[in-house]
Amino acid sequence: MVITPTTANNGEQRHNGKNHTMKNIFLTTIGVLLYVSGFADVRPAKIFADSMVLQRGIKIPVWGWAANNEKITVQFNKQSKTITAGNDGRWRIDLDAEKEGGPYQLLIKGNNTMALNNVMVGDVWICSGQSNMEWTVDNSLNSTEEIAAASFPMIRHIKITNAVGDKPWEDIGKNSGWKTAVPANVANFTAVGYFFARELYKQLKVPIGLINTSWGGTDVETWTSRQAFENSDEFADMIAKIPSLNLDSLAEAHQRTMLATITKLQGAAGNDPAVSMARWKETAFNDSKWPQIKVPGLWEQQSLPGFDGIVWFRKTVVLFAPEAGKPADLSLGMIDDSDETYVNGILVGSTKSYNQNRVYHIPAGVLKEGKNVIAIRVEDTGGGGGLYGAPSDLHLMVNDNKKSLSGNWLFQVESVFKASAVGPNSYPTLLYNAMIHPLIPFGIKGAIWYQGESNAGRAYQYRKAFPLLINDWRKHWGQGDFPFYFVQLASFNAGDGNSEKGSAWAELREAQTMTLSLPNTGMAVTTDIGESKDIHPKNKQDVGKRLAAAALYNAYGRTKRIYSGPVFRTMKVTGNNIMVWFKNNGSGLIAKNGTLKGFEIAGADKKFYPATGVIKADHVVISAGTVLMPAAVRYAWADDAGNANLFNKEGFPTVPFRTDQWKGITEGAKYRN
Numbered sequence: 001m002v003i004t005p006t007t008a009n010n011g012e013q014r015h016n017g018k019n020h021t022m023k024n025i026f027l028t029t030i031g032v033l034l035y036v037s038g039f040a041d042v043r044p045a046k047i048f049a050d051s052m053v054l055q056r057g058i059k060i061p062v063w064g065w066a067a068n069n070e071k072i073t074v075q076f077n078k079q080s081k082t083i084t085a086g087n088d089g090r091w092r093i094d095l096d097a098e099k100e101g102g103p104y105q106l107l108i109k110g111n112n113t114m115a116l117n118n119v120m121v122g123d124v125w126i127c128s129g130q131s132n133m134e135w136t137v138d139n140s141l142n143s144t145e146e147i148a149a150a151s152f153p154m155i156r157h158i159k160i161t162n163a164v165g166d167k168p169w170e171d172i173g174k175n176s177g178w179k180t181a182v183p184a185n186v187a188n189f190t191a192v193g194y195f196f197a198r199e200l201y202k203q204l205k206v207p208i209g210l211i212n213t214s215w216g217g218t219d220v221e222t223w224t225s226r227q228a229f230e231n232s233d234e235f236a237d238m239i240a241k242i243p244s245l246n247l248d249s250l251a252e253a254h255q256r257t258m259l260a261t262i263t264k265l266q267g268a269a270g271n272d273p274a275v276s277m278a279r280w281k282e283t284a285f286n287d288s289k290w291p292q293i294k295v296p297g298l299w300e301q302q303s304l305p306g307f308d309g310i311v312w313f314r315k316t317v318v319l320f321a322p323e324a325g326k327p328a329d330l331s332l333g334m335i336d337d338s339d340e341t342y343v344n345g346i347l348v349g350s351t352k353s354y355n356q357n358r359v360y361h362i363p364a365g366v367l368k369e370g371k372n373v374i375a376i377r378v379e380d381t382g383g384g385g386g387l388y389g390a391p392s393d394l395h396l397m398v399n400d401n402k403k404s405l406s407g408n409w410l411f412q413v414e415s416v417f418k419a420s421a422v423g424p425n426s427y428p429t430l431l432y433n434a435m436i437h438p439l440i441p442f443g444i445k446g447a448i449w450y451q452g453e454s455n456a457g458r459a460y461q462y463r464k465a466f467p468l469l470i471n472d473w474r475k476h477w478g479q480g481d482f483p484f485y486f487v488q489l490a491s492f493n494a495g496d497g498n499s500e501k502g503s504a505w506a507e508l509r510e511a512q513t514m515t516l517s518l519p520n521t522g523m524a525v526t527t528d529i530g531e532s533k534d535i536h537p538k539n540k541q542d543v544g545k546r547l548a549a550a551a552l553y554n555a556y557g558r559t560k561r562i563y564s565g566p567v568f569r570t571m572k573v574t575g576n577n578i579m580v581w582f583k584n585n586g587s588g589l590i591a592k593n594g595t596l597k598g599f600e601i602a603g604a605d606k607k608f609y610p611a612t613g614v615i616k617a618d619h620v621v622i623s624a625g626t627v628l629m630p631a632a633v634r635y636a637w638a639d640d641a642g643n644a645n646l647f648n649k650e651g652f653p654t655v656p657f658r659t660d661q662w663k664g665i666t667e668g669a670k671y672r673n
Helices: 143-148 191-204 226-230 236-240 247-266 273-279 430-439 453-477 504-517 540-554
Strands: 013-015 018-020 053-055 060-065 071-076 079-084 090-095 101-109 113-129 152-159 179-181 208-214 292-295 309-319 328-336 338-343 346-352 357-362 370-380 386-388 394-398 401-404 407-416 446-450 484-487 521-524 567-574 577-583 589-591 599-602 608-610 612-616 619-623 632-635 646-648
Touching: 053 208, 060 071, 060 101, 071 090, 079 090, 113 152, 113 191, 152 191, 179 191, 191 208, 191 446, 191 540, 208 430, 226 236, 226 453, 247 407, 292 309, 292 386, 309 386, 328 338, 328 346, 328 370, 338 357, 346 357, 370 386, 430 453, 446 540, 453 484, 453 504, 484 540, 504 521, 521 540, 589 612, 599 619
Parallel strands: 053 113, 113 208, 113 446, 152 208, 446 484, 484 521
Antiparallel strands: 013 018, 060 090, 071 079, 071 101, 101 113, 152 179, 292 407, 309 370, 309 407, 328 357, 328 386, 328 394, 338 346, 338 370, 394 401, 567 577, 577 619, 589 646, 599 608, 599 632, 612 619
16 A cells, blocks of 8 residues: 555644644644735734724733834724834834723834724733633534524634744744624633633623634643743753754754554555555455454554544454344444444445544344444544543444454555644643744733643642743743633543542642642632533533633632532541541532442552541531541542532532542653653
8 A cells, every 4th residue: 555645724623622633733843924124014913903802901912024224003992002123124012001901003113004893991911721611602502592692793703823933932823812792703612711800700890802822622831921930940851952953953853753663553555546546445355464453442542543534444243143234233333523334335334523422323134144344444633643632432223232442453554645744732831832932922801721631640749830830931921920710520431440440630639639728729620510521511501600700809809709519628636537638618508419429448558448428517427437547548540530519509519629648640740852
């Protein structure tokens, strides 16, 4: 078979915490952007556009480029300021603070005049992180009703183009501009950001601007600047080993490495690949020399790291005479990104969606006695690729008899996409350079953040990596310790982790909780609204509300409101019981939906057992009959902690915690390249 690099279609593809616009990535550095210093026409940075929101109550930086030493005047509302562009054509004017209001026109005059219309003054929030922040309204719970009901023209949103940069960019890439929250636009808004903004607007009645700079499947390290790493004891050695990057040459090197990997897996090329591939769906095709891959499972985590392209999967199923000729249902779980599925050479279904369960009906007469071949052609345009989900999702149902299809499949690469090169996680700082640095110093109220799934394997180090990012952004923005609110990981059965086996997700949640030690931070706990089999829980409404509750309390001084669930305060061992006290109890503790669940107790042997709990005023009494001398208690300590149900009466869930400091499973994991 000949491996022919091809070019994939443009478009956003998401997968398992990975949302990727890989085929339209800016793979070069500043060269992709216009250096406007040689231009005669004045223009502002691209973040300044019609329908934008400017931050109230602080000086308003406006900057851009013009001809060298060109005289620039900026007029807004009742003020006008003038400056001369530098020898490099750059200019910046800081307008005086404005109160909320509008719409206004922003005029920028040089050798030409630019007029930006329908500009509001209100509060601007950065919305960043990975796919659960990038997740759009149209993919969320009750999306049809939510889109139809969107009538908030004072809420404005801009999506920063997904891009990687080897050096800090001067400006963002091409984008769709600022959009108002009305039915024609809101479907493509960040869902968490929109529901956050909607709650704020209902309470504050001021314009809200959302700068959505998020990318699914990304590590925290790619959002952090090189300078931050250089000044960090934890990461200084790592960043010193990262050379100055050139993404074009890196892409070429990656392509060569990928082709060599595939050649090693598949052997020499055939003379007529088109004929060979046409036969890959047929029962009679000899696949005995194909390599094996575990299904379900992403191919990036197995034989094809960093691969984007087209791969065929084949599985032979033996049926007996009573099953032959009968109609059947083929369940394949989810496939990233799209598939064409054949049974005995006959197309039984195809889907172009990364997060839709495949269940294809096999008509009567297709299945035969003896060997039957399932062949799947999978196309992945970025990020994770292949069949993924739970093993129980893969089966063939014939005559009410379920035959499992999980396990080893045969596979073969059809083609490699050229854009399969440098992704956002290939090196640190890439997204800071292209998607954060160009936004600075745009005036903001604060930031909301939903990320951590991709860092779960290095959860212990996240204790330093996440605060490093927050402090880094605050330093570069120069607005002091601006509000920074984040979402704690929702429940998801990532690896069936628990106290017995260890849970990377629980350890990541702990690292997030520890980050609350930074000033002006807040956390939305979401263990109760996750989905065991979907890393992208659809209920983004409650996520937004809980972030808004933290903002209203801390950033807006609405201190009469409860904004958090119970937080562990202290414990006391009494006989074979442990008494646990909390703060942020609100009007009182409750066990939501029945008996108290989610607690575990261990003795000195460090073996945890499920515990029963009884609420007593401001504390909980916990015990386990098998532990006579308890030493430690844990709550919601699992990947999927959805059964934990201790709340306060205001409806906020208890923050997951443990009282022990025993070594976890991620303590030795470090970020390396």
